[in-house]
Amino acid sequence: MRDLDALLAVHGETTPRYTSYPTAPHFDATAGAALVGDLMAACRDSAAVSVYLHIPYCDRLCWFCGCHTKQTKRYEPVRAYVDTLVREIEVFGEKAGARPTLTALHLGGGSPSLLKSDDMARIGYVIRSVFDVRMDAEIAVEIDPSDVAEDTLDGLEALGLTRASIGVQDFDADVQAAINRPQSFESTASVADALRHRMNCTLNIDALYGLPRQTSARLVRTIEQVIELQPERVALFGYAHVPWAKTHQRMIADSDLPGRYERLKQADIAARLLVEAGYETIGFDHFALPGDSLAVAARDGHLQRNFQGYTADTAPVLVGFGASAISKYPGGYIQNIVPTNNYRAAVENGETTACKGYALSADDRMRAYAIERLLCDFRLDFSALADRFGEPAWSLAELMKGQVADDDFALAAMDDTIVTVPPDARPFARIVASWMDAYRTPSETARYSQAV
Ligand code: SF4
Incomplete structure (x- = not known):
């Protein structure tokens, strides 16, 4: 070793994950708005566009989380945010002057699974009115199983869900207590079954190593349970402890974190278990069953990286809507305003939502x-x-x-x-x-x- x-x-x-190059901290605070015209032109010229929608709300805050999100116990702020998001997409449609062909839609956050079915329907409607959604488009949504009720399933079905990305992290109760994320294997399995049964969708499961109080033995048990669920894909990320940037991570005691050798051992053991169970290794942190599109892309040399990590999506343009969302086109990147209130005010006042950008x-x-x-x-x-x-x-x-x-x-x-x-x-x-x-x-x- x-x-x-x-x-x-x-x-x-520390090292960037290189979900973009240059990385987002190098984006220029004076460049965003000036690049919007280039993004529009790229959408008009491109045969395929993918779309990312950011929902920056959760009904609880997990202490390990590194996402742009905030906790809300009330639904009103989420509903108001969807009003803004819908308006931002409509304005984009008015300016685009054409209906770009959409090949992939990803709802991330935060927890898009906390959306009520009528709000998911509103989002689906505006997307289909602004974009020409291809019949075989991938519609992916990040799911927190604790959000999922019958109404959620109705909304996801109306949206046309094709892939559910379920957050698991670790099933061990002690690890879950250390990250403020209680989530039983049984409830996760029940949500996975319901999603597959209702929508015949594929599943991705996110698991983490390097969490507080996590040991190799505990992670082995979690990965065995993940394998039992037979997701088509597994993303295995190392927990990024950056309490200076994400203040809620201060709830995690440094003394509870595994050391670097233990982290490496955990990543190695989890990877071995997944490979033994028939998963192919994709890049440095994903695994997929051989028939999954990610495994096919990796074998064919078409695997890509975008802000969600490894993807089989080859659309040259990614349009991000919502607070903090990042758009990518062959000429550069544009990032939306990060604070949700400022983003909402910009949309309501008819101002640009772009706050940063980078011309390559x-x-x-x-x-x-x-x-x-x-x-x-x-x-x-x-x-x-x-x-x-x-x-x-x-x-x-x-x-x-x-x-x-x-x-x-x-x-x-x-x-x-x-x-x-x-x-x-x-x-x-x-x-x-x-x-x-x-x-x-x-x-x-x-x-x-x-x-x-
Ligand atoms: S991990 Fe997911 S559910 Fe937990 S706070 Fe972060 S975005 Fe919300």
Whole structure:
């Protein structure tokens, strides 16, 4: 096993997850509104658009959570937020001047599963009036099982749900107490059954390692229970403890957190169990049954990364609606206003919701592509990169050659034109990707999650 203490001392304790390049902290606070016209043009030019809707409300606050969300015990603020969201989508439709073809819709948050069925219906209606929703479009919704009632199932069915993403984290009661998320296996299984029975949808389950009071033995039991549910996909994330950025994480005692060797062991044991149960490894934190579209995309070399992590969605444009949502198009990124009240006021006043953005340079585009391919394929062919981006790809190859030569931990290997991350170094793939990040400086490391 690698000397983790030495490795992290050299390469840094934290690393971006690279769900975008450059990463969101580098977006420019003066650029967002100016890029909206480019996003609209990209929507008109693109054969396929995917849409993300952010619902920043939960009826409880889990202490591990890193999402843009807030707790509400009343439904009125959620209803008012949906009014705003619907209006934002309508305004987009008025400006777009065409009905872009929608191939994927993702509702995330927060907890979109707390929406009442009539609000889900309103969202479905406005999406279908602004976008031409393809018959085979993927409609995915993040589900907190404790929200799900008969009315929720009615709403999800009306929306046309094709994939439910169920948050589990860990089924152990002591771990759940430490993260303020009581959720029994039985209630989760019952929601999974109901979703499949009513909508014939596929399932994704999110599990976490590195949680407070989590041990390898407890995680093994959780993963066995996850496997019992037979989701088509499993996302296995490391808990990111950033109490300086997410103040509710201060409820988690540092002394309850597993150490870095234990974290790595947990990730390894969980991955082994999933592979033994027939799941294919997708990137560095996803698993999918062989017939699932994510596994097919990975085998075919079409796997992508977006703000939700690994995806089989190949639409070149992603439009984000709602507070904090990020849009992505070939020329750059635009982020919506983050505080919910400010976002609502902007929509109500007919002002732009864009608060930040980033116009990609040619160099950014090349590095973004290179980082995405490395994290999806664990391999990057610089001659193919040069075919696509020209001569600058060879400078990046030289830089990578130097980094690989200087690295004492065998995180990557490089022949003349191809860099690869060997299987035993894949948990560290983000570190290898960071060698191609032109914006990374040691002083910004506190923004990101643990590298391992
Ligand atoms: S983990 Fe999910 S349910 Fe819990 S606070 Fe975060 S978004 Fe809400």
